Amino acid sequence: MSRSASAGSNEVVRSLWMKCHGAATGMVEVRGMVIGTGWAGEGYATALRRSGVDVVALCGRSPEPARAVGARLGIDDVRLDWRAALDELEPDVVAITTPAGPHREMVEHAARRGAHVVCEKPLGRSGPEARRMLDAVEGAGVRHAYGGTSRYTPGLVKARDLVIEDAIGELREIEVVVHMNLPPLLPYCWVHSLEAGGGMLMNGMPHGLVQAEYVSGGKAVWAIGHTDVVVDRVPVGPPVHDFRLWTPIDPDEAAHGPWRENDADMTATAVIGIELPGGRMITALFHLAAFTATRHVGYLAVHGTKGSIQLDDAPWFSRMSYRSAASDQWTEVPFTAEENPIQSGWDHLIKDFAADINGHRTGSYPTFTDGWRANELMDQVRASRPTAAHQPA
Template identity: 30%
Template structure:
């Protein structure tokens, strides 16, 4: 009999296939996959040589008896299958967002704690190599006392991408759920986990989207944009999520510091960038600048030399990560490996679970309330 841990995957799109590959790379056995559409789940299962496939999640749990479930559907569809899996005694690997609300996310965290199952929350770009490099540089004191962080990104998404889960709060859409979660995970990994205060505002720049059939893979949705956006026969649906956000935070530094670290998250989902998206960590003795919205690199250091100098990635970080070129897949695989090793009794670095997933979702709920403004009247 195989001693490998077994995994059942929920979701057949980009994330579902990516999670399956991540757990295979981590040394686990993918025993089944579940999706909504019979012909799609059958094709994915056959393409990936997964022995069991179906559309009934409860039946799949009973049939496959997995050690781990991997949840790779949109956030609005997470509550029921995760609840069933935890009740079944499975450990859970879940993509972000954990759910579509802070309350339901907290309930899942409490259930997992009560049932004593392990959880992994895949806001996993904290495992980008240059982010790990920045964490090591900050920890070693290269920039002194951390003071300020700046995360700036502009995605220039097409305003006519077809209506789908990403357009509604109920289904787990919005840029906070699908961009901010990664950035918050990145910043806390480098600076510290204790979030002290926040304020923020959001903006919906896409009040409606066209309805188009046939979109299955989220990453291919641009290919389905209608050729004639003014076609009077097109159906349109209302969107209720944010496409842009600005968030300010105070985070307690992991290193001794006189005051909290000030953090700015600025994201425009539908507007073009002029210069590079970037992440910057400023300290009392220097600064770290990383190109790319999720820190893809390269990384530059400003120190006593009073100029920006590109710093090579240390071999120790390169060798600690899977040898995978794709950033998303490498990050999923690294987190899946931590979970598999942990369940196998090995000592691993700490990784995020449902505790952080619930905390992030409650923060997103607060930001969306958008009630931090001080209104000025004409007398001021």
């Protein structure tokens, strides 16, 4: 049967396979394909394998980097045409790990082929585009997961437990502040193009948003804010295939080399309204800056009537502190940090996603609905038009 058959037929086939071949373990043999060969592509491929998915192919856009990643991961089938690979291999699961520019086309094609889809954040470049992607997977009847992986970091899980235990009382507000202190002469790449899915807002706020919602138990419902490109032009250097290798250009080379226009925001500030269970509203402040540094590291803080919790080293967190409203002293709260929290985030998401595909869902995980809502909120931030206050004559 073709994978482009109806979703109902897919579920029947999957159910029969489980009955005949997976009775002992309740697990179905699942074949996966990864589109994108950067850091996230490697991370999702590793996570899929750790969850028992057979990664049958890896798809990239540049031959040498793609094949190098394939060799490092032991994936022999490395393709440069993701459409042809989808049509030929008919995988059960597709992980889309590219920048946001081609996400919609990839999601729609994978859904038409009957594949379950996990897509890295941001889901789309706008709310309407993300909505089309959500409609595509829902219409096809396939499972869908969204790369809000930082909600799994142990520090955040511990903070949520403290909130549930009423350690800080009734919630009042949340802050997420990140200063990345990036060198200004980083070479041009998709991060500098809104059309490609770049910018601090689209790539930083999804982390803070999924974390703020998780720790509060609420849902973000409105947003206002401001973004700024900061730099109009950036130097051109070697292509960037993996952000772990994104290094600045020598100042002399930059001075005499080509430059390209940057239209993506390098700072973003937003205030988000979060509706808590029961209907009460709180606000969350997000500030994301690419080039600036502060005395203190990036953090997420949760404030309540009885005290505050602060998590340092956002968005993955290495330290947590608690302050009672009745004291000026901060007390460190121990938790077990993971050695590689970024990979662990991918691992946790895919573990939950794969279990759901196999009919053994153990809890909630971020889906395209969350990705679509994030895009809608980011659209609201971009649509904000601050005006100068009238000054007395």
